[in-house]
Amino acid sequence: MKYRRLGNSGLKVSEIGLGSWLTYGKSVNNQTAHDCIHKAYELGINFFDTANAYEGGKAEEVLGEALKEYPRSSYVVATKLFFPMGTGPNERGLSRKHIVEQCDASLKRLGLDYIDLYQCHRYDPEVPMEETLLALDDLIRQGKILYAGVSEWSAAQIEKAVGIGKDYRLRPIISNQPIYNMFERYIEDEVLPVSVEKGIGQIVFSPLAQGVLTGKYKPNTEKPANSRAANDATNFVINSYFRDDVLTVVQKLSGLASELGVTLSQLALAWILRQPIISSAIIGASRTEQIEENVQAVDIKLDQHVLQAIDSILEEVKDFAPLR
DSSP states (O other): OOOOOTSSSSSSEEEEEHHHHHHTTBBBBHHHHHHHHHHHTTTTEEEEEEOOTTTGGGGHHHHHHHHSOOOOOEEEEEEEOOSSSSSSSSSSSHHHHHHHHHHHHHHHHHSSEEEEEEEESOOOOOOOHHHHHHHHHHHHHSSSEEEEEEEEEHHHHHHHHHHHHHHHHOOOOOOOOBBSSSSSOGGGGTTTHHHHTTTTTEEEEETTGGGGGGGGGOTTOOOOSGGGGGTTTTHHHGGGGGGGGHHHHHHHHHHHHHHSSSSHHHHHHHHHHSTTTTEEEOOOOOSHHHHHHGGGGGGGOOOOHHHHHHHHHHHHGGGGTTTO
């Protein structure tokens, strides 16, 4: 495994991280989840991402239970808040009240004394950004969290947050967690340049486009049984990628990967890690074999010829943005 600093901070995270969205606490039983988390740790993954809203906190509980046998200093836990955790008007968003209460709730579910990286799961237009950032800074001062970050914030929002942080002498946010894969590249236009300028690391999710970039889904073919796409609990996200032109491009990329002697998922992850500002790519896994395959991507370097070949293939679906 290889490690990168998270933005301008001193925190080092594995280039491949393990997430729990749509898997742990939901479609994957707890024992399988524990096996995957243990395998990830064994292979050098030190970055584990979750969120309070993932199955109402169940994903946090599963992650905390699996990690408790390891030295606390040996892993980095990231969780998030924003989405509703109840029906009340203050049980959502990024108000000071919700931030403080949900931090305590996440700590309890995770069974931890502190959270390494606490992230704003989305931007909240109803709360002054100053209120949000001051609340996060207070949690850092109290030792409940070590670092703060955001997820899916725009370049303008990130730039504003950095400016407020400087004005109020706050500990800076260090990361942004956006979607990024070969089909969803919006961050390249503004988010990445601003993040480079401001020292904000990127922890990207859905790097394999919810499994589409493994090559297992074929054009004009039924979805394989037991796949995420065939699972009614998880297919609401992946279905947006199911277009014949997209799946045809995936087959061309798979052919290129074969020529290079790597799997398509390894090629897709190596393509993401070509960006120095990206600190970690978060994978999801329901089998330990998937983790063993994916971590090998950190050793793959793509030369300019290969990158040009990938861009040429992706040109066919350049305007396709499935989740935005």
